[in-house]
Amino acid sequence: MFRNALRLPFKLLGIPVSLDVSFLIVLPLFAFLIGSQLPTYLQLLGVRPDSRLLEGYTPYLLGLLAALGLFTSVVIHELGHAVTARMYGVETREITLWLLGGVAQLSDMPRTRGAEAVIAIVGPLVSLALSGVFTLLRGVLPEAAGWQFLLGYLAFINLSLALFNLLPALPLDGGRVLRSLLALSRPYLEATRIAAGISRLIAFALGLLGLLVFNLFLVLVAFFVYMAASSEAEQAILSEALRGVRxxxxxxxxxxxxxxxxxxxxxxxxxxxxxxxxxxxxxxxxxxxxxxxxxxxxxxxxxxxxxxxxxxxxxxxxxxxxxxxxxxxxxxxxxxxxxxxxxxxxxxxxxxxxxxxxxxxxxxxxxxxxxxx
CATH class of the missing domain: 3.10.580.10 (CBS-domain)
Incomplete structure (x- = not known):
């Protein structure tokens, strides 16, 4: 899937981690955007302004730390999927960070009824847990403006990550839960086709919303969801057609x-x-x-x-x-x-x-x- 990914020289829980070229581009971009909008973030997160945070390169350093915290949270989110999949005997070939977050590439999807829903729902639950941990730390640690910003940002972004992934659209976690639940009462291929159809409708709605509010990132996400949903449907057809063939x-x-x-x-x-x-x-x-x-x-x-x-x-x-x-x-x-x-x-x-x-x-x-x- 990611042919230009750079594999890191270590593994997490035995799983290789790679950085796609798009990640190497988007990380400094995120750092710049967060740093340049730091006063707005401080106001939204209820952090008492500190003039020292806005001097020199400090805003962009905080932006870089926030962006690194975001992608670290994404890796932990994907590790939640990987660990749960391992409980069903499915290994994770690789975790890749890219433009729109992270992808845990499972070697297969267990055919046990409901297993896909369990594996999928763990990701948002991990993000919710991280949001709670960062919120707790924010209340415990000293009220230094820098720490308050970083912890508040990571609490908010993990909550957003959990809620976004619960959208019932493939390949998001909510879409996988939807397909797994549909597959309880109908063939897997039919469940995938229904879930893919719903995913395309949601992608169209996201794209339209992105155009109305002039949000390019939302349009990009909508395009990714639409294409990935079509790919999921094709993959299900291939899996069904070639099942049992060696x-x-x-x-x-x-x-x-x-x-x-x-x-x-x-x-x-x-x-x-x-x-x-x-x-x-x-x-x-x-x-x-x-x-x-x-x-x-x-x-x-x-x-x-x-x-x-x-x-x-x-x-x-x-x-x-x-x-x-x-x-x-x-x-x-x-x-x-x-x-x-x-x-x-x-x-x-x-x-x-x-x-x-x-x-x-x-x-x-x-x-x-x-x-x-």
Whole structure:
């Protein structure tokens, strides 16, 4: 999802944390906006003005601390989702901070009825708890204007974060709760379609409100909700269509490979004759990498292909077809080498997956669910 994310050199509760490029842009922007509007914030939060807070770079330092506190709160919010998902046996691949907050990328969503609602609702509850903690600290700590501002701001922003996430729109937590509750009495795919439809209506309302009050950020959020809701619906269709299908069911077992010493011109000729656009590069039974037509662009025709081959992306034959499709999308690869016990047993292309997807989707319209194996 976030191809330009910078992974931090530590993990939280065993979960990698990354910063998207958009976060690196929005953090100083938030710091500037908060700092430049500090007198307004002091008035809204009921903080007694202190002229020292408005001198020199102090407002922008406070703005930076407030922005860092906001995004730290977002990480804790996402950790709440991750810890709860772990209780259902679902791991979190990564937590990413970006322009509009944070995203906990779960490896899967548990199919236990109501589990998605439990995982989703924990996020707003964590934010509400943080708001309460900051409010309590504000009443306990000395009434220094700087501390009063920071604690008051973080209490308010966490309360806002909790309430906003409770909106019944995918991919917000409220939308996931709505889908999970709908799925208690109807198929998951139908529940997703209904929730996505409601999400689009809410996105349209948010966008209209943003235009009326000239709030660009609200318009941006509305656009994100609309696009993400459509993506959720598509993902549900993919999950349903490919459920139960394994990589070994779709992979090509008779794999044509090439040696690393083969020249670029010879490989191009072979591609033309065999109508293959990619090959595993194999030496002494060991897969070194993949070489595709894209890797050969601008190459010296006499150069050996090992100089142009790409990174090896492998997958187990027992992995789900949906996982393979996700891997291809994340890595921007069109094929995966299938390895079992370190040996190549097949290759899976995006064409294989799309063909299976088309057949399964057509089959769902003409056969009962029990008719598929």
């Amino acid at each position: 990589v070994r069911d779709l992979m090509t077992r008779e794999v044509k490979s090439v040696p690393p010493t083969l020249r670029v011109s010879e490989l191009l000729q072979r591609m033309l004759l065999e109508r293959h656009m990619g090959y595993p590069v194999v030496e002494d039974g060991r897969v070194l990498g993949l070489v595709s037509l894209e890797n050969l662009q601008g190459a010296d025709p006499e150069a050996p292909i090992f100089e142009r081959m790409g990174k090896l992306e492998a997958i187990s034959p027992d992995a789900s077809a949906l996982e393979a499709l996700k891997r291809m999308a994340e890595c921007n690869f069109s094929r995966l080498v299938v390895l079992e016990n370190g040996q190549m047993v097949g290759i899976l292309s995006k064409t294989d997956l799309l063909r299976a997807l088309q057949v399964r989707m057509v089959g769902q319209t003409v056969l009962p669910r029990s008719g598929w194996r």
